[in-house]
Amino acid sequence: MSITSSELAVVGKAGLDFYLKNNPIDMVDMQRPLLKHLSAKKKPFAGAKEHIVEQIRKDYGSAGQWFDSGDTLQYAKRDTLEQSRFPWYEFHDGMMLNEAELVANGIKLDDSGNGGNISGAEKIQLTNLLQEKMEALKLGAQERFSRDLHLSGTGSTKQIVGLDGLLPLDNATGKAGGLDRATYTWWRHYVDKALVAASLQEQMEKAWRACIRRAQGMPNVILAGADFIDAYRKAAQSNGTIGAASRQVTDSGKGGVSADMSTSGLYWKGIPIEYCPEWDDNFAGADTTLTSWSKRCYFLNMNHLSLRPISGSDFVTRHPPRSKDNYNHYWALLWRGALTMNMPSAHAVLALK
Incomplete structure (x- = not known):
């Protein structure tokens, strides 16, 4: 009993598609919270020659004025x-x-026949073999x-610009999206990389106000x-800090007390710190x-x-053809x-000093 190369290709791709459908790339656990949040609100687009363009309003170009009947009124050509x-x-x-690897797992590959002859045992072995490789592929990607x-x-230059490129620790230099932070002050994010325990709350309050300003x-x-x-x-639990944690130990009267020194969660303005x-x-x-x-x-x-994934290219599967100079079979995520x-x-x- 055997399976042909074309059948292996179909089985492998179908298996990978099924695995990703039931264990999709964006079903990530709490171990990778940034990827989790970005995937939850991703915005696919149809494609572009080179760039994804975002329209940015830099100002209002206002020509507003107070006047009386003898004044000349101004009209601005808005460039916003x-x-x-x-x-x-x-x-x-x-x-x-x-x-x-197929032979080592009891699976025969034979391109001389019509196929369709894989045995039940071979199906089990092939499924187990592919499942392990698919899981490793998904987790590695x-x-x-x-x-x-x-x-x-x-x-x-081939690598995506990530969080540290868009929001670097130096917010006054460099470019993001082609716009220079040194030229356009409105294209800057808030940075404080000198947080200390004594003023942690005050520094975080300033950062929060900067974020909600515009x-x-x-x-x-x-x-x-x-x-x-x-x-x-530690700052939240320290004495004299607003929001300092208060703990109680309960004695049930039955030979001991129960104590829990842990915190069930940390929050800022009601938002969990992940x-x-x-x-x-x-x-x-x-x-x-x-x-x-x-x-x-x-x-x-x-x-x-x-x-912003391109539609049709959001972790899709690919099956490149087997090369004539080896006996390897390939599957990929794109x-x-x-x-x-x-x-x-x-x-x-923000960052600790």
Whole structure:
């Protein structure tokens, strides 16, 4: 009993499609909160030659004036818009299955027949083999994609510009979406990278006010690393701090007391502060910036930060043909798109000193 190469291709792609449908790439757990939030509100677009364009209102160009009947009235030619341009990028992750692996798992591949002769045992072995590889493919793609959504993208012109590129720790230099922060002060986000325990609350209040000054709405996602979360928790529990935690120990009178020193959650303005485990080691050392990610906290307004996949290229499956010079079979995941923003001032980047 055997299976043909064409049948293997169909089975593999169908299996991968089914696996992703039931375990989709954006069904991520709390381990990768940025990817989770971006995926939940992603905005597909039809495609573009080079860039995704966001229309930005820079001012109102007002000609308003107080006057009396003898004054000459002014009329302004309104020039209120700028365009930000975000290039889109391509992401690929793939898996390979060679025929030796099939043989080792009791599956015969034979292109000389008509196919359709795979046995029940071979089906089970093939399913088990493909499932493991598909799961590894999905999780590996998820890990790398999530990492690069955080990083600046300066390591390669082919890599997506992530959070650290759009909202860097230096908010007065560099470009985002083709607009220069040094030229356009309204294209800046709030940054404070010198937070200390004694004034943590005051500094966070200033950051919050900066975010709601111009933005429609307020930050609705707060992400933080382990060091920042520990500092925030200690500040919240310290004496004399507004919102200091109060604990009670209950004695049931039956031979002991129950005590719980943990906190069930940390919040700012009612918004949960979400722990990002992948920040703890700077994404396995992939980021070498001076300010460790574990010390950072981001106030994000997800109405002004968007993952923009190209329609039809949002983690779709591909099956490249087998090369004539080997006996390997290939399957892949493909994503095309960009991470865009239209109001940097709606966000804040904080970091412990």
